[in-house]
Amino acid sequence: MIIFSERINGMYRDVRKAINEKEKSVVQRLVKEQVAGGADIMDINLGPTKGDPVENFVWLAQTVHEVTDKPISLDSAKPKLLAEAVAKVHQALPGTKLVINSSTAAADCMATLVPVAAEHGASIIGLTMDQEGVPGNVERRVECGATFFMTAMEAGILPEDIYLDPIILPVNVAQKQPWAVMEAIRQLAILSDPPPHFILGLSNVSQKCLMRELINRTYLVMTITAGLDAAIMDAADKELVEAAISAEILLEKHLYSDDYIKAWKMQKGV
Amino acid sequence: MAIPDVKEKWSGRVNTVTLGATPAEGGTRGSTVTVGGASGIPFLSFDGEMPHPPVVAMDVLDKQPAEWPKALAEAYGDVWSDPAAWAKRVKELGADLVNLRLVSIHPDEDDRSAEQAAETVKAVLAAVDLPLIIWGSGVPAKDQKVMPKVAEVCQGENCLLGAVTEDDYRTLTAAAQAYGHKLISLAPCDINKQKQVNILVSDMGYPIQDLVIYPTTTSLGYGMEYIYSILERGRLAALAGDKLMAPPVILDVGHESWRAKEARSGDEVAELWGPADQRGPAWEAVTACDLLQAGADILIMRHPKAIEAVRNAVSQLTGA
Numbered sequence: 001m002i003i004f005s006e007r008i009n010g011m012y013r014d015v016r017k018a019i020n021e022k023e024k025s026v027v028q029r030l031v032k033e034q035v036a037g038g039a040d041i042m043d044i045n046l047g048p049t050k051g052d053p054v055e056n057f058v059w060l061a062q063t064v065h066e067v068t069d070k071p072i073s074l075d076s077a078k079p080k081l082l083a084e085a086v087a088k089v090h091q092a093l094p095g096t097k098l099v100i101n102s103s104t105a106a107a108d109c110m111a112t113l114v115p116v117a118a119e120h121g122a123s124i125i126g127l128t129m130d131q132e133g134v135p136g137n138v139e140r141r142v143e144c145g146a147t148f149f150m151t152a153m154e155a156g157i158l159p160e161d162i163y164l165d166p167i168i169l170p171v172n173v174a175q176k177q178p179w180a181v182m183e184a185i186r187q188l189a190i191l192s193d194p195p196p197h198f199i200l201g202l203s204n205v206s207q208k209c210l211m212r213e214l215i216n217r218t219y220l221v222m223t224i225t226a227g228l229d230a231a232i233m234d235a236a237d238k239e240l241v242e243a244a245i246s247a248e249i250l251l252e253k254h255l256y257s258d259d260y261i262k263a264w265k266m267q268k269g270v
Numbered sequence: 271m272a273i274p275d276v277k278e279k280w281s282g283r284v285n286t287v288t289l290g291a292t293p294a295e296g297g298t299r300g301s302t303v304t305v306g307g308a309s310g311i312p313f314l315s316f317d318g319e320m321p322h323p324p325v326v327a328m329d330v331l332d333k334q335p336a337e338w339p340k341a342l343a344e345a346y347g348d349v350w351s352d353p354a355a356w357a358k359r360v361k362e363l364g365a366d367l368v369n370l371r372l373v374s375i376h377p378d379e380d381d382r383s384a385e386q387a388a389e390t391v392k393a394v395l396a397a398v399d400l401p402l403i404i405w406g407s408g409v410p411a412k413d414q415k416v417m418p419k420v421a422e423v424c425q426g427e428n429c430l431l432g433a434v435t436e437d438d439y440r441t442l443t444a445a446a447q448a449y450g451h452k453l454i455s456l457a458p459c460d461i462n463k464q465k466q467v468n469i470l471v472s473d474m475g476y477p478i479q480d481l482v483i484y485p486t487t488t489s490l491g492y493g494m495e496y497i498y499s500i501l502e503r504g505r506l507a508a509l510a511g512d513k514l515m516a517p518p519v520i521l522d523v524g525h526e527s528w529r530a531k532e533a534r535s536g537d538e539v540a541e542l543w544g545p546a547d548q549r550g551p552a553w554e555a556v557t558a559c560d561l562l563q564a565g566a567d568i569l570i571m572r573h574p575k576a577i578e579a580v581r582n583a584v585s586q587l588t589g590a
Contacts, residue, residue: 255507255515257465263514266472 001244001253002041002230004073004099005034006203008064010047019049019056027060028067035068037235038268041099042068045075053078057085058092065093071123073099075232079112090120098122101232102165105144105151106130114155123161124152125199128184134167136177141166141184149188149196162196163230164188170207171215178205178219182226189227198223199230216240221247278317282511284308284518284567285479286322287452289367290401291428299427300399303366305482305567306518310509312565313587318509323588324562326577327367327403327570328360329524332382332390333374339534341550345574353390354397361398363577367430369403369570370394375416376407384419391420395427403430403454403520403570410438421445430454430520433484436467443476454520456484459497461504461515468514481517482568489526489533490557501564521561524572527554555579562587 007030010016018026031042044060046053053076061072074089076082086098102125103113110126117124126148128141135141145164152162166184169177181200189195200223206215217240220231224247235241245264249256257263286307291297303325310318334351335342349355357368372387374380391404404420406413418441421431432454434442439455446453455471457464464485472478485504488497507515527533533553536546543549554576558569562584571577584590 255465255503255512256462257469257514258462259466259469262473263465263469266469267511267513 001224001248002197002199003037003039003235003241003244004041004043004101004199004230004232005031005039005235006043006201006232007034007234007236008042008060009045009075010049011045012047016047016049019046019060020051022059024063024066027063031064031067034235035070036270037238038241038265038270039070039235040268041071041073043073043075043099043101043232053081054085054088058088061089061096062092065096069096071097071099073101073123073125073232075101077102079103079109083112083116086116086120086122090122099163100124102127103148104129104131105148110148110151114152114157117152117161118155118157123163124157125163125165126152128164128166128188134169136174136180138180138183138187141180142187145184145188146191149191153192159192159194159196163199164196165199165201168200168202168205168219170209171205171219172207172209178222182223185223185226185228195227197230198226198228199232200228202231202233213237213240217243220244224248225251278310278509280310280318280509280511282509282513282516283318284505284508284565285481285516287480287482287518289403289428289430289452291426295428296426297428298395298399299401301401302428303401308509308565308567311505312563315589320588322567323584323590324566325366325568326364326580327369327520327568328363328365328577329369329371329570329572330356330360330394331371331373332387333380339528339546339550340536341547342528342572344547345572354393357394357398357400361400363574364581365400365577367403367568368394368398368400369405371405372407372416372420375412376409377412379407381412384416387416388419388423391423395424401429402427403432403568405432405454406442408433413438414441417442418445418448421449421451424451425449428452430482432456432520434467434471436463436470439467439471440474443471443474446480447474447476452480452482454484455481455517456486458486459500461485461500461507464504465512465514468517472514478513478517482520483515483517484520484522487521487523487526487561488557489523489530490553490560491530491532492526494557494560498560498564501561501566505565518567519565520568520570521566522570523558523561523566524554524570524576527557527576528572551575551579555583559583 128144166181206212284306288304290299290302307321374382430452433456455467533550551573558580
């Protein structure tokens with residue numbers, strides 16, 4: 001399981017304030033917490049913050065990098081901003097692996113971001129949607145996912161650097177979608193050998209639900225069974241992380257031992 | 271049609287472990303032995319490298335063996351009442367390591383004391399300058415008394431001590447830690463327990479990098495497929511990046527092979543099975559060669575002819 005930490009996000013009030021006031025300690029405490037919980041990649045999202053967004057991305061990436069040398073995922077829905085931010089962050093932190101989060105499968109979006117990923121040796125997340133919006137069914141997700149995957153491969157990006165995100169919608173408003181996402185993963189997984197990674201912004205499934213943690217945990221286990229191997233999630237949520245590890249043990253992704261949680265931590269060095 | 275590329279891409283690698291210590295390293299050995307380091311399936315040079323081909327440790331018991339068959343008596347009968355002389359013999363025969371078994375400390379054998387065992391170890395260390403593997407009796411209560419003393423008298427020699435198990439690991443781990451030795455981690459026929467023992471030992475602060483694992487051995491004809499699959503699964507986990515399964519593997523080939531009736535029976539069955547002086551060594555050699563393919567890094571062996579055959583096999587497989 002590749003854990004993208006979701007916590008360094010300007011949507012959270014404490015992070016937003018930290019970015020606006022350039023207060024490193026708040027961010028760095030969260031980073032340490034996420035890394036200790038087993039985060040592999042630090043996703044950073046500015047949210048609705050003040051100032052120049054490219055400069056904010058560089059500041060945030062440098063702030064994160066001061067406490068961990070793990071890869072950094074730049075998270076924004078604005079392709080031009082992402083392209084510029086990736087170039088600047090790569091310049092500031094040349095040794096750090098970057099992830100572009102994310103491109104859609106719309107031609108102009110891919111044309112902006114896929115070459116940037118190839119140029120900077122970055123991984124890239126492709127949402128299974130295009131200019132027509134988020135698909136409500138399995139077929140369109142698979143179509144968009146396949147288009148993105150082929151485009152990235154043609155640009156010379158390896159499957160191990162490609163993540164497909166079939167976009168999960170909140171269960172309280174779109175109850176057919178959790179199943180459709182799982183089915184799309186199953187179908188996209190047979191596209192290539194080795195397959196790309198599959199990722200979700202997990203907590204979206206439980207937006208505005210009452211039982212958020214239980215839904216997140218249950219759905220993560222379900223999607224791992226379908227082939228999900230990465231998630232943007234809260235690495236500090238111990239029960240969530242341990243449920244994911246247990247699911248992977250039951251799918252024989254790791255060798256079982258009685259202390260398999262401890263083994264997983266030793267493996268990560270946390 | 272193009273030939274498909276079947277090369278595997280592995281993210282992990284078997285740990286490299288060095289045994290013995292020369293005077294420059296604080297010991298008295300003539301040289302050291304390094305095992306492990308493979309980055310792919312054994313002997314598939316296109317898949318990954320095997321920087322340290324498997325080595326042979328030869329058995330030396332601390333008392334005359336009671337039930338060794340004629341073929342082994344012919345090789346060691348004149349020296350086996352004296353462990354030091356026996357150790358010299360295995361060095362002459364080309365052993366990479368001496369595998370010293372303290373069988374006499376077993377309560378059902380001679381119940382010898384820690385001090386007596388320590389004397390034996392000192393005598394063997396003085397007799398040959400090969401690195402040593404030293405095994406206790408397998409009886410926890412007795413080994414807990416003897417092995418710390420043994421570890422102490424060979425301090426600085428960087429020996430390989432056996433074995434820690436899920437139920438009995440604290441004393442030996444502490445002794446290995448205190449006196450600077452490597453450890454054998456044993457889990458009979460159970461790869462999941464093997465991982466668990468390694469977790470327990472490293473939880474005590476003992477480095478995984480200093481472990482050698484012993485997932486048990488069998489002889490040809492006695493469940494080879496089963497043991498092979500256990501060894502293979504452990505090795506594949508290591509190559510896939512499981513650090514807890516990355517230690518090199520030691521296998522007790524001689525002991526298992528010479529328990530088999532096919533190896534032990536004398537010439538009374540020669541008409542059906544062939545002459546005993548060839549059959550026994552062949553049984554040991556074929557067992558060893560099977561286990562080499564499963565990923566053995568240290569083979570503990572007995573008969574000189576079997577060892578010669580295994581060395582030939584290794585050099586042919588590695589193209590050396």
